[in-house]
Amino acid sequence: MDIIHPLDRYLRTDRLPHIWCPGCGIGIVISAMLRAIDRHISEGHFTQDDVATVSGIGCTARATLYLNFDSAHVIHGRAIPFAIGLKVIKPNLKVIVIGGDGDIAAIGGNHLLHSARRNMDITVIMVNNMVYGMTGGQVAPTTPMKVYTTTTPYGNLEYPLNLIKLVSSLNTNYVARASVTHPHLIERYIYNALSRDGFSFIEVISICPEVFGRHIGFRNPVELFNKLKSMIKFKAKPSIDESDIVWGKEIVLGEYVNEYKSGFIKLLYGS
Amino acid sequence: MIVDRCKECGLCINVCPQKVLERGNEFNIYGYRYVSPKYIEKCVGCRLCEYICPDFAIYVEVDGL
Numbered sequence: 419m420d421i422i423h424p425l426d427r428y429l430r431t432d433r434l435p436h437i438w439c440p441g442c443g444i445g446i447v448i449s450a451m452l453r454a455i456d457r458h459i460s461e462g463h464f465t466q467d468d469v470a471t472v473s474g475i476g477c478t479a480r481a482t483l484y485l486n487f488d489s490a491h492v493i494h495g496r497a498i499p500f501a502i503g504l505k506v507i508k509p510n511l512k513v514i515v516i517g518g519d520g521d522i523a524a525i526g527g528n529h530l531l532h533s534a535r536r537n538m539d540i541t542v543i544m545v546n547n548m549v550y551g552m553t554g555g556q557v558a559p560t561t562p563m564k565v566y567t568t569t570t571p572y573g574n575l576e577y578p579l580n581l582i583k584l585v586s587s588l589n590t591n592y593v594a595r596a597s598v599t600h601p602h603l604i605e606r607y608i609y610n611a612l613s614r615d616g617f618s619f620i621e622v623i624s625i626c627p628e629v630f631g632r633h634i635g636f637r638n639p640v641e642l643f644n645k646l647k648s649m650i651k652f653k654a655k656p657s658i659d660e661s662d663i664v665w666g667k668e669i670v671l672g673e674y675v676n677e678y679k680s681g682f683i684k685l686l687y688g689s
Numbered sequence: 690m691i692v693d694r695c696k697e698c699g700l701c702i703n704v705c706p707q708k709v710l711e712r713g714n715e716f717n718i719y720g721y722r723y724v725s726p727k728y729i730e731k732c733v734g735c736r737l738c739e740y741i742c743p744d745f746a747i748y749v750e751v752d753g754l
C-alpha cells in the first residue's frame with residue numbers, strides 16, 4: 419500500500435478515490451476523525467488495532483469501506499446495535515459508529531435513543547446533510563422547514579428533529595455539534611468524545627451539493643459551503659434552547675453536554 | 690497534490706487565505722482538472738487546504754517541521 423498522504427495509513431488507499439461527489443462534506447468529516455484518532459494514537463492512549471468502526475447504509479455509511487480499521491458495514495439503521503454487541507464482547511475496543519442522519523436518526527432512531535439512555539460506551543458520529551443523500555435527496559426527519567427537496571416540491575412542511583436536544587435529554591456523557599466549515603472543531607470534538615467512557619454523540623452539519631444543494635440553488639459546492647459558513651456560529655457554552663436548525667438562520671456549534679459519568683460497560687463488568 | 694484523487698470541487702481554493710492554489714489546465718485520469726499550488730511561495734503552511742479537502746488529495750509539508 420502506498421503511503422503518501424499523512425492519513426493514508428488509516429485508509430484503504432487501493433479503494434480511493436472514494437465514491438463521494440465532488441465537494442461532498444463527508445470526506446472532510448472522515449479526514450478530521452482520522453486526525454483525532456491519530457492524535458490519540460500518537461499520545462499512546464490506544465493503537466490502530468483498538469479502533470473499530472461500524473456503519474449502516476448511506477453515502478456517509480460507505481466510510482467504513484475506506485477505513486483501515488476493523489470495520490463492519492451492516493444493514494440500514496442497525497449500526498448502533500451491532501456496535502453495542504461488539505463493545506460488550508470486546509470492551510477494550512474504541513467503537514465508533516459513523517452514519518448519515520437517515521441511518522442514525524430516522525430508521526436507526528430508536529437504537530440511538532436506547533444506547534444513549536444506557537450511556538453505552540460508544541461514539542456516534544452523525545453526518546447531517548439534511549437529506550437522504552444516497553437515494554436521491556428525499557426529505558429526512560432532519561430537513562429544515564420550508565426547504566425544497568426531491569419529495570418536498572412545495573417546501574418541507576414538517577418540523578425537524580433536533581438531535582442535540584433529543585440526545586442531551588438522555589443519560590449521555592457527551593453531545594456536541596460541529597460543521598464541515600470548521601474542520602478543527604470536528605477534530606477537537608471527536609478527540610474529546612474518544613477521551614471518555616459512556617455514550618458520546620457528535621452531529622456534524624455537512625454539505626451535499628449534489629442532491630441537497632441542487633434543489634435550493636446551491637449546486638456548486640463552494641457556494642453551498644460559503645452559505646453554510648455564513649449561518650454557523652460557535653459558542654463555548656451553548657444552551658440547548660438555541661440548538662434548533664432553521665435554514666438561513668444561525669446554527670450554533672459547541673459542546674452541549676460534557677460529563678464523565680460511568681458508562682454501561684463499567685456497571686456491567688465492574689472497574 | 691495526489692492528482693488522481695482530486696475531483697476539482699474547489700473547496701481548497703476557496704479556503705486558502707493566501708490564494709496559493711489554482712485550478713489547473715491538465716486533466717487527471719478521471720478527467721478532472723486538478724488543482725495546483727501555482728503560487729507556492731506565498732504559502733504560510735496553515736494546512737486549511739489539507740483539512741478541507743474531502744478527497745485526501747492535498748497535504749502540506751512544512752520545511753523544518
Ligand SMILES: Cc1ncc(C[n+]2csc(CCOP(=O)(O)OP(=O)(O)O)c2C)c(N)n1
Binds near residue numbers: 478518522550553
Ligand atoms: C431497510 C432499508 N430501507 C431503505 C433503504 C434505502 N436507503 C438507502 S440509504 C438511505 C438513506 C440515506 O440517507 P442518510 O442515512 O442520511 O445518509 P446519506 O446518504 O445522506 O449520507 C435509504 C432510505 C435501505 N437501503 N434499507
Ligand code: SF4
Binds near residue numbers: 439441442443625627
Ligand atoms: S449524494 Fe450528497 S451526500 Fe452523497 S456523496 Fe453525493 S454530495 Fe455526498
Ligand code: SF4
Binds near residue numbers: 707731733749
Ligand atoms: S497551507 Fe498554504 S496552500 Fe494550503 S491553505 Fe494554507 S496558505 Fe493556502
